Amino acid sequence: MSSFVAAAVQMRSGRNVADNIDAAATLIRAAAREGATYVQTPEMTNLLESNRASLFQKIVAEEEDPGVHAFQALARDLKIFLHIGSLAIRTGETKAANRGFLFSPDGALVSRYDKIHMFDVDLPNGESWRESNTYERGRESIVADLPFARLGIAICYDIRFPAIFRSQARLGAQVLTAPAAFTRQTGKAHWHVLQRARAIENGAFVISAAQGGLHEDGRETFGHSLVVAPWGEIVAERDNDEPGIILAEIDTAKVAEARRRIPAIANEQAFDPVEVDGLAEAAP
Template identity: 40%
Template sequence: MRSELRVSMLQMTSGNRHAVNQQTVTEAAARAAGDGCDLLALPEAAGMMNKDKEDARRQITTEADDPFLLTCQELAARHGIWIQPGSTPVKAKDDRYLNHATLIDPTGAIVARYDKVHLFDVFLEGRPATGESSRYAPGAEAVLVDTPWGPWGLSICYDLRFPHLYRDYSKAGATVLFVPSAFTIPTGRAHWEVLLRARAIENGAWVIAAAQVGDHADGRHTWGHSIIISPWGEVICDLGGETASQHMVTLDIGKVASARQQIPSLKNERDYTFTRVSAQQTAPA
């Protein structure tokens, strides 16, 4: 297993057309290759961020025909790098879409596919309900992919709030956990870093969480703070909450084994039964 993974993380302000995002990732891949990186990591909705239902419908297609993914495949092959394209919307079997993540190897082949399992249906005070499930169908499969740096676990954004997914990945040996995201401002401010650090600490794994940032063409606003966290819970890189940017970090994969040896919580886990008792007092007659 290779001991060092050179990651270029891209923080984006994705537009509502594939073409503008294709240009962004084309420039980012060239920079990543020029820096000698092994992997380029992108955020959720990297391919297109468009809340206009009819406009989006005219553009969204299948994985095989998606122009953004095709560009990522061509760039991976051209530069000889891995690309985790965050996610992009593709057609589902019904009238909805899939929030679709992939992993592309240096030959340009898609070697893993993951559809967002947990959809962002929340009810924040003072804001409209999000209702992601009204447009997107949920995935039903966790995906762990073997790489030269060990197994990598794929997830997307709201999945972050379901720790059992990352626990299962880590019990299966995951060294890196991907959480490409487009967090809202209120949830990002309150929960983003603490949840990501928790996933890294409790599993002793590297966490790579590229994120969307700023004001988008479709009117949305995202938190940013793309972040990489070590297996010990240290914030190695935070790209801030202001502008799109790109940064390279070298991950020491050996720190995974070190963290898990020092705090072997994955091995210490035990089965248990669940009992519920009542402590309610009967009112006096």
């Protein structure tokens, strides 16, 4: 099988875990009714909480997490591959993981992925984020074999680090993913170009479900969930920050076609970086 219907779920997760799970489940069910066999939700599907103390009052270990259990059952009930962009999962007394999950149509956990790159930035509008104060970074990039495609898994800020996606493409990934909670400021400036760049340079589809709008904890996210084709064209977009779904047919034959046209992966060469002192004195 080289073709399948994919869906990206756009959310506005808040501070109540149960409400967020219910909101996600409603949209996932809608996507399945529309024929999607792969459904992706955004980063932090279960909770967007900027207050660290409140966050740790609400999150639990993976084996106890209500979202893990609910989404596992939902994948089984709907007979879909369900990619939960990420959940906040407690890993210790004062540490958590920003962890993505991929469930199969029989409810099995295919893979988990812990976000590698922490969003530690100070933005021009005064926003300051230090994910590394709360979340432990992952160390493994994941490529999962599905019946209809090889899937590369990443999360949000990872999209700014091309090496992850190139390594996945070298392993044969045909569909790359970066479910996100992009800030409004950075999303407006960079969201589309980053998604399209990762698609073009790897000759791959990119599917990125997003958080959107003004959240209960005061942050604003950009929305605009996207599906980008291997030649760089946007084939589906939720062109706003409102909750909802987008769907697109993913034909992996287009990946092979794009990689034949521009064999960038095959043409890639190793090189040695060399520094030259431009201020050296000219020879007499």
